[in-house]
Amino acid sequence: MNVAVTKxxxxxxxxxxxxxxxxxxxxxxxxxxxxxxxxxxxxxTLKENYVFVSGIGCSSRFPYYMSTYGxxxxxxRAPAFATGIKIANPELDVWMITGDGDGFSIGGNHMLxxxxxxxxxxxxxxxxxxxxxxxGQYSPTSEVGLRTPxxxxxxxxxxxxxxxxxxxxxxRFAARAYDTQKTLPEILKRAHAHKGTSLVEILQxxxxxxxxxxxxxxxxxxxxxxxxxxxxxxxxxxxxxxxKGIRLNTQSLTLExxxxxxxxxxxxDILVHxxxxxxxxxxxxxxxxxxxxxxxxxxxxxxxxxxxxxxTQKIEAAEAEGTPSLxxxxxxxxxxxx
Amino acid sequence: MNELxxxxxxxxxxxxxxxxxxxxxxxxxxxxxxxxxxxxTTALAGNDLATFPDFPAxxxxxxxxxxxxxxxxxxxxSRRIETAGDDPDVLVALNPAALMVNIAxxxxxxxxxVDSGTxxxxxxxxxxxxxxxLDDHSLEAYTVLDINxxxxxxxxxxxxxxxxxxxxxxxxxxVLGLAYWIYGRDRSDTIDWLKRxxxxxxxxxxxxxxxxxxxxxYGEASExxxxxxxxxxxxxxxxHGLYRTxxxxxxxxxxxxAGAELANLKIFFGSYPITPASPVLHSLAKxxxxxxxxxxxxxxxxxxxxxxxxxxAGSLGITSSSGPGIALKGEAIGLAISTELPLIILNxxxxxxSTGLPTKTEQSDLYQAVYGRNGDAPLVVxxxxxxxxxxxxxxxxxxxxxxxxxxxxxxTDGYIGNAAEPWxxxxxxxxxxxxxxFETNAEGFEPFKRNPETLARHWAVPxxxxxxxxxxxxxxxxxxxxxxYEPANHQKMTDLRRDKILxxxxxxxxxxxxxxxxxxxxxxxxWGSTYGPISRAVDNKLSEGKEVSHIHLRHxxxxxxNLGDLLRGFDKVIVPEMNDGQLKTVLRDQYxxxxxxxxxxxxxxxxxSEIERAIDAALEN
Numbered sequence: 001m002n003v004a005v006t007k008x009x010x011x012x013x014x015x016x017x018x019x020x021x022x023x024x025x026x027x028x029x030x031x032x033x034x035x036x037x038x039x040x041x042x043x044x045t046l047k048e049n050y051v052f053v054s055g056i057g058c059s060s061r062f063p064y065y066m067s068t069y070g071x072x073x074x075x076x077r078a079p080a081f082a083t084g085i086k087i088a089n090p091e092l093d094v095w096m097i098t099g100d101g102d103g104f105s106i107g108g109n110h111m112l113x114x115x116x117x118x119x120x121x122x123x124x125x126x127x128x129x130x131x132x133x134x135x136g137q138y139s140p141t142s143e144v145g146l147r148t149p150x151x152x153x154x155x156x157x158x159x160x161x162x163x164x165x166x167x168x169x170x171x172r173f174a175a176r177a178y179d180t181q182k183t184l185p186e187i188l189k190r191a192h193a194h195k196g197t198s199l200v201e202i203l204q205x206x207x208x209x210x211x212x213x214x215x216x217x218x219x220x221x222x223x224x225x226x227x228x229x230x231x232x233x234x235x236x237x238x239x240x241x242x243x244k245g246i247r248l249n250t251q252s253l254t255l256e257x258x259x260x261x262x263x264x265x266x267x268x269d270i271l272v273h274x275x276x277x278x279x280x281x282x283x284x285x286x287x288x289x290x291x292x293x294x295x296x297x298x299x300x301x302x303x304x305x306x307x308x309x310x311x312t313q314k315i316e317a318a319e320a321e322g323t324p325s326l327x328x329x330x331x332x333x334x335x336x337x338x
Numbered sequence: 339m340n341e342l343x344x345x346x347x348x349x350x351x352x353x354x355x356x357x358x359x360x361x362x363x364x365x366x367x368x369x370x371x372x373x374x375x376x377x378x379t380t381a382l383a384g385n386d387l388a389t390f391p392d393f394p395a396x397x398x399x400x401x402x403x404x405x406x407x408x409x410x411x412x413x414x415x416s417r418r419i420e421t422a423g424d425d426p427d428v429l430v431a432l433n434p435a436a437l438m439v440n441i442a443x444x445x446x447x448x449x450x451x452v453d454s455g456t457x458x459x460x461x462x463x464x465x466x467x468x469x470x471x472l473d474d475h476s477l478e479a480y481t482v483l484d485i486n487x488x489x490x491x492x493x494x495x496x497x498x499x500x501x502x503x504x505x506x507x508x509x510x511x512x513v514l515g516l517a518y519w520i521y522g523r524d525r526s527d528t529i530d531w532l533k534r535x536x537x538x539x540x541x542x543x544x545x546x547x548x549x550x551x552x553x554x555x556y557g558e559a560s561e562x563x564x565x566x567x568x569x570x571x572x573x574x575x576x577x578h579g580l581y582r583t584x585x586x587x588x589x590x591x592x593x594x595x596a597g598a599e600l601a602n603l604k605i606f607f608g609s610y611p612i613t614p615a616s617p618v619l620h621s622l623a624k625x626x627x628x629x630x631x632x633x634x635x636x637x638x639x640x641x642x643x644x645x646x647x648x649x650x651a652g653s654l655g656i657t658s659s660s661g662p663g664i665a666l667k668g669e670a671i672g673l674a675i676s677t678e679l680p681l682i683i684l685n686x687x688x689x690x691x692s693t694g695l696p697t698k699t700e701q702s703d704l705y706q707a708v709y710g711r712n713g714d715a716p717l718v719v720x721x722x723x724x725x726x727x728x729x730x731x732x733x734x735x736x737x738x739x740x741x742x743x744x745x746x747x748x749x750t751d752g753y754i755g756n757a758a759e760p761w762x763x764x765x766x767x768x769x770x771x772x773x774x775x776f777e778t779n780a781e782g783f784e785p786f787k788r789n790p791e792t793l794a795r796h797w798a799v800p801x802x803x804x805x806x807x808x809x810x811x812x813x814x815x816x817x818x819x820x821x822x823y824e825p826a827n828h829q830k831m832t833d834l835r836r837d838k839i840l841x842x843x844x845x846x847x848x849x850x851x852x853x854x855x856x857x858x859x860x861x862x863x864x865w866g867s868t869y870g871p872i873s874r875a876v877d878n879k880l881s882e883g884k885e886v887s888h889i890h891l892r893h894x895x896x897x898x899x900n901l902g903d904l905l906r907g908f909d910k911v912i913v914p915e916m917n918d919g920q921l922k923t924v925l926r927d928q929y930x931x932x933x934x935x936x937x938x939x940x941x942x943x944x945x946x947s948e949i950e951r952a953i954d955a956a957l958e959n
Contacts, residue, residue: 017808019808019820019821046803047803047806048800048801048802048803048804048805048806049800049801050800050806051651051800053647063808063810064808064810064821066808067806068806069800069806069807069808070807070808070809070810071647071650071677071808071809071810072808072809072810072811072812073643073646073673073810073811074643074669074670074673074811077639077640077643077670079640080608080635080636080639080640080641080643080644080647081643081644081646081647081650082647083633083635083640083644083647084606084608084633084643084644084645084646084647084648084650084651084655085647085648085650085651085800087606087631087633087644087648088604088606088631088647088648088651088652088653088655089651089652089653089799089800089801091801092651092800092801109636109637109640110636110639110640110643112636113635113636113640311631311633314626315626315629315630315631317626318626318627319626319627319629321627322627324627324628324629326592326595326596326599326628326766327765327766327767329592329625330582330592330763330764331580331582331763333582334378334381334382334527334582334583335580335581335582335763336381336382336384336580336581336582337578337579337580337581338384338573338576338577338578338579338581338762
């Protein structure tokens with residue numbers, strides 16, 4: 001990664017392009033855009049090395065609003081473009097913006113493979129549990145029963161849990177946030193610092209087609225009870241008085257919410273977050289706000305070698321064996337004079 | 339056992355100018371190895387040659403079945419060889435199924451070498467024979483060398499302690515030894531190859547060498563019925579220089595590396611395995627010392643998208659597939675056209691539609707190449723006509739893709755990819771480089787600002803300070819590249835994308851006539867792998883005094899600027915194609931000429947005789 005040299009520190013406004021933002025007023029994407037623009041000045045990447053790549057969908061318009069390099073590609077395929085960019089030039093700092101339809105429906109296959117390969121990218125998943133740009137059909141993350149133009153009697157599709165998928169695919173970094181979360185830049189910085197594929201699921205409100213879908217978790221009056229903000233090495237406590245916590249039921253290998261001081265529960269019973277523990281990460285990523293709160297923050301971070309580093313290493317090893325000459329190569333093996 | 343005894347030929351060798359041999363056997367018999375060893379030895383003996391590997395899609399079909407028959411045909415001679423030959427002079431059949439499938443092709447009076455050890459009741463039944471053809475006089479029209487090769491091989495390799503199964507695997511080298519004897523060929527190259535190939539299993543190498551020698555000695559020693567004639571094929575007269583054999587797959591890979599070197603770019607090759615395109619991926623994966631990055635993607639779409647991403651980042655993005663995979667790539671090709679990025683798409687055509695016949699050759703993706711995308715989406719289409727030509731066309735693809743910032747589709751086919759021929763090795767150092775210049779000047783930079791001559795937009799790669807910009811598949815304003823839904827702008831951009839490609843006609847050679855006069859009664863217009871049979875047929879008819887010319891297209895889109903005038907100079911135009919008449923349609927559309935189709939979609943190449951008949955018929959009427 002390049003280190004910025006004696007340059008005036010850029011400001012968030014320096015990352016805004018001259019294009020008029022065309023999301024619906026009140027869309028959660030505005031807050032995400034702002035958070036990204038607030039994050040980048042604090043990173044040690046030269047501005048010209050940022051590349052924002054997206055597929056198709058509301059959130060995929062994102063690159064047009066950044067004054068960095070940007071590539072708005074085709075539906076679902078952003079991971080493949082981002083992979084090609086990163087392999088071609090590992091110096092670039094590649095960010096991928098996708099949505100629940102783009103990333104996990106039409107692009108599910110590519111998402112699976114980019115995550116398992118561990119290409120060094122930041123993937124921001126703007127999850128609004130709906131198809132916005134095609135006018136409101138249910139998405140692969142929509143709740144069962146959601147009534148939409150394509151499911152007038154309620155959807156019967158079982159929703160996909162993006163972070164459980166992410167961990168199942170073998171990703172080495174998974175985090176969750178919501179669009180207006182004040183600490184979103186902090187989470188984005190962690191994602192950026194992680195070498196490898198970092199997926200951040202951002203719960204994003206679609207004001208037109210799925211307004212307030214996350215209110216059961218995000219609304220002010222339930223937030224304390226329904227949100228668990230995890231931090232590495234800290235006990236998993238939540239609640240208005242921070243006296244509730246997550247305990248592992250060792251019999252059923254499931255998590256349960258308990259209250260300290262009740263039924264003999266003490267702080268010792270509460271799980272301590274270990275972001276390098278994949279099993280634990282999978283359990284807390286699965287918490288969905290029904291019986292257990294939804295986990296926010298860095299759920300899993302356990303770096304491993306990146307894909308592009310592996311490729312570069314093999315190329316360097318081959319190049320080190322001697323100066324390549326195609327003319328010489330063509331003359332190797334069986335040849336004869338006529 | 340490795341000593342090569344020199345024995346005087348029992349009968350004088352008859353000098354002939356060319357011969358066609360077809361080796362056939364079960365998929366597990368190692369027929370393709372036999373063919374490629376025979377090819378190398380033939381090339382080293384100085385003959386010109388052309389080969390046709392013809393194998394089933396199944397990796398290991400049930401043993402002894404007709405659909406498990408693998409074949410390898412080679413035409414070699416002291417004269418110029420243009421095709422793998424119409425009908426074989428010699429058929430080697432290592433089991434009844436191989437005889438059943440291939441006997442109809444053999445020339446009347448041709449020679450059959452069979453392994454009678456495999457002509458058991460069970461194998462005959464599997465092949466569909468009611469009577470044993472070796473006993474029922476049905477092969478009387480041919481010279482049959484009926485040898486119990488199975489038994490002889492097992493005896494020859496007995497001393498190496500192999501299992502019966504391993505021993506029988508040496509059968510192909512026994513047959514090769516016999517074939518080398520018949521044509522007076524040196525075994526040492528094959529022996530060296532075996533030693534290298536089985537360096538870690540010297541027992542296997544020795545057993546195969548023993549089998550090779552045993553086959554040869556069998557020929558030397560026996561006055562076997564039928565083997566009364568031995569042959570000599572003198573070296574061909576070829577242009578002076580250093581030669582090697584090359585397959586289309588290899589030549590494409592090397593041509594791409596050469597082209598990238600001339601463009602001063604690194605290759606990124608994103609691909610998903612598919613028959614018959616995979617050999618290029620395999621070749622390039624071994625060329626990391628040239629900085630070639632290969633990426634085996636999760637699917638066809640990811641393969642092309644990664645290549646486009648790499649081009650965007652300043653590499654030469656290349657993807658490769660066959661018809662069904664190209665269909666999957668269609669949307670991404672449109673994006674590369676819309677964002678005006680260089681990209682090379684290799685299409686190793688195979689018989690379609692859908693999965694079709696994966697290992698059989700067709701030229702039926704011309705429509706897909708020229709027309710097969712949503713919207714008005716022009717790109718450059720090139721077609722290679724043979725293994726060594728692949729090298730030249732690959733370089734041309736690199737030149738046009740980078741100079742005009744456009745996708746280029748390079749059409750090849752399974753036949754070209756797998757076939758081998760002698761190749762006068764070119765020198766890259768002598769070539770004129772065409773280095774790419776990335777835009778670096780921020781002053782007045784706009785991503786869709788164009789070179790007024792080529793209409794190519796400037797290539798500004800991420801990492802360049804001050805040139806940050808956004809591109810994508812939504813219609814953009816010319817110059818700024820900003821999203822634009824303006825009606826007049828879409829018309830302008832569509833026109834620009836069309837004109838940029840059509841303008842390339844001014845940067846490619848005018849169409850020449852391969853053989854014959856440049857106007858007259860009849861033009862045979864071909865493209866791709868029909869080159870061999872067309873050129874031989876036209877040559878034969880010209881020597882008979884017929885008025886016919888051969889025109890062969892490398893540039894399919896845009897077409898050479900003089901092609902219309904050239905074709906109008908002929909009374910008749912016939913277009914032989916291994917499809918249902920696709921180039922014919924394009925020529926009719928572009929020039930309003932009455933181009934007539936000559937089509938064949940049997941999965942087998944045209945025979946020279948088929949084209950000769952079409953020439954005769956056209957000239958008679």
